[in-house]
Amino acid sequence: MTTVAAYAAPAPKAPLERTTIERRPVGDHDVLIDIKFAGICHSDIHQARDGWSEGIFPMVPGHEIAGVVTEVGPEVTKFSVGDRVGVGCMVDSCRECDNCKAGLEPYCTGGGPVLTYNDKDKEGEPTYGGYSEQIVVGEDFVVRIPDGLGLDVAAPLLCAGITTYSPLRHWGVGPGKKVAVVGLGGLGHVGVKLAHAMGAEVTVLSQSLRKKDDGLRLGADHYYATSDPETFEKLAGTFDVILNTVSAPLDFAAYMSLLRLDGAMVNVGLPEEPVQVTLQSIFGNRRNLTTSNIGGIPETQEMLDFCAEHGVGAEIELIGAGEINDAYERVTASDVRYRFVIDAATI
Template sequence: MEKTTTTVAAWAAPSATEPVALTTIERRAVGPKDVLIAIDYAGICHSDIHFARGEWGPISYPQVVGHEIVGVVTETGSEVSRYKVGERVGVGCMVNSCRECANCLAGQEQYCLKGNIQTFGGVDPADGTITQGGYSTHVVVTEDFVLRIPENLDYAAVAPLLCAGITVYSPLKHWNAGPGKKIAVVGMGGLGHMAVKIAHALGAEVTVLSQGLSKKEDGLRLGADHYYATGDGTVFTEKANTYDLIINTVSALIDINAYLGLLTFDGTLVSVGAPAEPLPVQAFTLFNNRRSFAGSSIGGILETQEMLDFCAQHGIVPETELISADYVNEAWERVVGSDVRYRFVIDAKTIGVTA
C-alpha cells in the first residue's frame, strides 16, 4: 500500500512582517530509510528569527522554523536499522547532504561542498519541497541525520544542544581546548553560556568577555574562572597577548582587531556568531604573534553525537525557559532584545492548542 503524507499542526511565519501563527503543514510519507518523530520540545534560536523575517535574503512562505528538535520515534521505514519506535532522538540544523563530496565522506556534512540540506528553508531531496522545521508536532527525517538523546540529560532542556551546543563544541574541540589552555568567550548569551560550560568541562581556564557585568554571577556559576567587562576598554590593554583561543559568539559588529590583540602566540579567534556586516581585519594585527582569525559552523553528525554524549557524561544542558507555542512571538521579541537567560524551548505538546 502506498504511503501518504501526514498533515500536522505547526506555527509558521506567513510572511517576513506578520507574526508567527498556527497552521497545518504536510510531512512527507515515511520512506524506507526515514523515521517519523513526534516532537516534544523545540528550541528557539536567533537564526529562526533572522531567517523567518527575510533578513538573510528572500524565502518561501509560509515557513516553519526551528532546528533544535527532540522527540520520540513513532514510526520507522522498512530499512531503518539505527532507531526503534519509542526511542528519544534529536534533529539539529541539517537533515541531509550530498553524502558524496570529500567533506561529507570525512564526516563533515556541515561543510558539504554542494550545500547541506537545512532543517528549514532547504529543498528536500526526497520530494523537492521546502523543508519545514521544528515548531511543529511531527517531522520526518532520514535516519542518518537523526541523533540519539542520552537518557540522563534533562529532556525538556536538551534541545538547544543541537545548535548552540554543537556550534561551540566543534571549535573548542578542533582548536584543542583543554587543560593548560586559556579560553575567552565573547558574549554571554545562548551560545556563550554553552561555550563556558563546555570549555570548563574540557578542563580549560575560561574567561568571559562581555559588554557589562550584569551576567557575571551566572558566568562564574556556570564555570568561568574570570569575567571582564569590555565596555571601558581597559581589558584590551590589561589582557593583551593572553588567550590561546577566543570564541566570538556575538552576531553584532565588534572591534575584531581589539579582540585579536588579546591572543597569545599562535592564538586563534573563531567567530561562530554571524553578523550581516563585514568584520574588517587589519593584517598587521594577525602578523603580531602569528595570530589566526577563523570561522566555524556547526558539527557533523558523528561530532554532534559525540557532543551529546560528552554533555551526558558531564551533566551539561543549556539554561532554558520552557514556553507554550502561543508565546513564540513574545519570545522572539525577547530574543531580539537579549532578554532571555539563556534559551527558550517550546513545549511541543502545546502546538495546535489555542487559547
C-alpha cells in the first residue's frame, strides 16, 4: 500500500480537508497515475453533501482525472510509463455481461460499474477519487489523452465531455440537425462546443441572456432566454435534440413542445428532487423524453480523439486545493465559467 495526500469530506456536508489515503499496490494489470489535474463536477457536490443518497465517508471526490503514468503492472499492454492518461467516472465493472462486452460499461448489469469514488471495489474496499496525488486503476478503465489536448482542459472531458458527447452521438447529431442545449454551465458549455464541432445548428436555452456572448463564442448559433414566454412560442417544433444539462426540475411540457417529429429531449442533469412529467406533453409529434449516462470506455476514447481533432477543451478556472470549499460554494451559485480544475501539485 502507498500513502498519498488527498482532500476528503470527513462527513456529509462537512468542508473538505487535507488528509492521507492508502492506494493499493500496482497489480499485474494496473496503472499507477500521478494526477496532474482534477476537475470539480457538480456531482462531487451532490455526493459530498448526501444530495442523491447516503454516501461513504470519508469521501475523496473527483472523477475528472488527468495525469501521467508512472508505473505499470507486468501484464499491462496498453500503456507505458510517461503516457498522458485520464480516468473518468468508473474504474471497474463486471466485464462479463452483454453491455460490458459491448463497451457499454456504465450500463453494466452484473452489479453495475465500480465508481471512481463513493463506491466499493470488488474486494469491498472504498474507492477514492481524483482529489489526490495518485491513483491506481486497471488498464481497461484508463484512456489515453491525445497530445493535442492540454491535461488541464482535458480533465473535465472525462465526465462533462463524455456525458454530453454520448447522447449527441447516440441521437445522430450532425449536419442538418438542430440542437438545443439547456443551461450553459459545466456540462452545457462542453455540449455546445461538441454539437457545433459535429456540424449541428446549435441553440442555447438559458434562464437569461447574461451569458449570451459566451454562448455565441463557444459555438452557439442562437441564444434565447427561457424566462421570456415568447421563446417557447417562437421555437415550438424546432429541434431534433434538446440536451438538458441542468440539475433542477423543469417544466417538461414547455420544453417538449420545442421538439419536432421524433425529436428527443435527453436529460443528463440529475436533480436531487423528484420531477413530474405529464404524458400528454409527450404524445404530440411522437416525442422522446429520455436520459443518458456517461459513455463506455471505447466511446470515451473516441470523444477525446474527437476533441483533440476539433480543438475542443473545457473552459476552466485553475485553482489550488485549498480553494476547493470556496469552489463548491461558487458552483452552487453558478459562479464559474465554466469548470473548476484543481492543480494536483497543490494537494
